[in-house]
Every structure is written in structure tokens, then in C-alpha cells.
């Protein structure tokens with residue numbers, strides 16, 4: 001699903017050059033469920049944004065679902081994003097003026113689907129996340145966990161092959177976080193590839209594969225080999241890891 005070779009992303013500002021992704025290979029197969037961990041500033045969001053075609057990369061190659069996405073223009077990238085990828089963010093990113101139904105409808109608007117077909121899909125997605133009874137509520141009328149479930153429904157409604165979730169449980173208590181993880185598992189069971197960024201090692205252990213970023217470098221270890229203290233997000237979480245030149 002994701003095949004990156006020597007992938008590089010460099011942020012340049014006036015004074016510093018940050019190698020946010022400093023040239024690594026990453027292969028994530030179709031149907032995998034992968035947790036991405038690493039200290040703050042290690043490049044997790046950058047990796048997700050590059051993987052999701054929200055951000056361009058500066059070197060290396062990236063094959064997404066068999067398609068070389070290195071040289072696509074903006075329109076081609078939006079098309080692939082809309083067709084193949086569902087995003088979930090820490091802050092839910094729902095549109096406050098739209099009710100639950102219309103929020104979930106957003107990704108479908110760009111497709112040439114008839115209203116009836118859209119309704120069917122939206123209802124199906126809301127059923128998956130257990131929010132059928134909240135279909136006409138507005139985001140402000142929902143709990144945080146429910147809002148995130150709407151965001152999950154919005155991510156899956158277009159039946160993407162890949163779900164990218166950037167700390168989707170970061171604003172939720174542990175019970176709600178586990179519910180979101182249950183949902184992602186369920187979606188993964190239906191065949192969708194899932195990559196989730198999390199700072200919570202316990203949540204991460206629920207996924208079969210965990211990968212780590214450290215200063216823009218990828219560490220992909222089997223569970224038994226993992227040098228736990230090095231990647232303890234509590235210890236390393238706020239440290240400026242000196243990756244900026």
C-alpha cells in the first residue's frame with residue numbers, strides 16, 4: 001500500500017534546515033494495521049502528511065497503492081486523496097455548521113454520486129461507528145468521543161484503502177480512546193490499511209506492527225527487540241531532540 005524508498009522531507013526556514021524525514025525506506029502492506037510512535041518533533045505528522053499526499057516530499061520515491069506519486073500535480077493528488085485515503089485528526093476537524101449527516105457527506109460531495117447512494121453510504125458509516133441516533137446533531141451537541149466517531153465515519157464513508165490517523169485519541173480519555181481503537185480494528189478487519197500515530201504505548205501494543213521515528217529516522221523493530229527506554233514518549237516527549245541544523 002505504502003512503498004517509500006529513501007524518503008526525504010526537509011523544512012527550510014530562514015535560520016534552520018530540519019530534516020523531518022531523513023531518507024528511510026518504509027513498506028506497509030495492504031491490510032496492515034501499524035502504530036507509529038516517537039517523541040515530539042520526530043517527524044510523525046510529517047510522515048503521515050507525506051503518506052497522505054497533504055505535503056510534498058523532497059527526495060526519494062513513493063509508490064502509493066501501486067502508483068508513483070512523485071510527480072503528480074495538485075489536482076491529481078486531490079483525486080487520489082479523495083479516492084484512496086481517509087484522514088482522522090486529533091482535533092476531530094468537524095465543520096461546526098454542519099450536522100453529523102452533512103459532515104460525513106463532505107468527502108462524497110466530490111464524487112459524482114446520486115443523493116440516494118450517498119445517503120445509503122452515510123447511514124452505513126454511521127452505523128459502523130454507532131451514531132445512527134445522532135444523525136441530525138451538530139458537533140457542539142456531541143461528546144468528544146462521539147465527535148471523533150463522526151470523524152471516523154467521515155474517514156471511512158468513501159471506502160478508502162488507507163486510513164491515516166494522527167493521534168486520533170490524543171484528546172480523549174482512555175475509555176473513549178479504546179473505543180476509537182476498537183473501531184479502527186473493526187475497519188481494519190474489513191480490509192482497510194490503517195496507520196495510527198499515538199503517544200500511548202498501551203494503545204500501540206494493540207496493533208500487530210509498531211514503527212518508531214527518532215529524529216526523522218525510522219526504526220522498525222520486532223516487539224522483543226525494542227529498546228524500550230529509548231522510545232519512552234514520557235521521557236523524550238518534550239525534549240528538543242536537536243534534529244535542526
Ligand SMILES: Nc1ncnc2c1ncn2[C@@H]1O[C@H](COP(=O)(O)OP(=O)(O)OP(=O)(O)O)[C@@H](O)[C@H]1O
Nearest residue numbers: 011012013018020039040041042043044045046047
Ligand atoms: N511547516 C514547517 N516548517 C518548518 N519546520 C517544520 C514544519 N512542520 C514541522 N517542522 C519540523 O519538522 C520536525 C517534525 O515535525 P512533526 O510535526 O512531523 O513532528 P511530530 O513527530 O508529529 O511531533 P508531535 O508528536 O509533537 O506531533 C520538527 O522538528 C518540526 O519543528
Ligand SMILES: [Mg+2]
Nearest residue numbers: 044045046166
Ligand atoms: Mg504530530
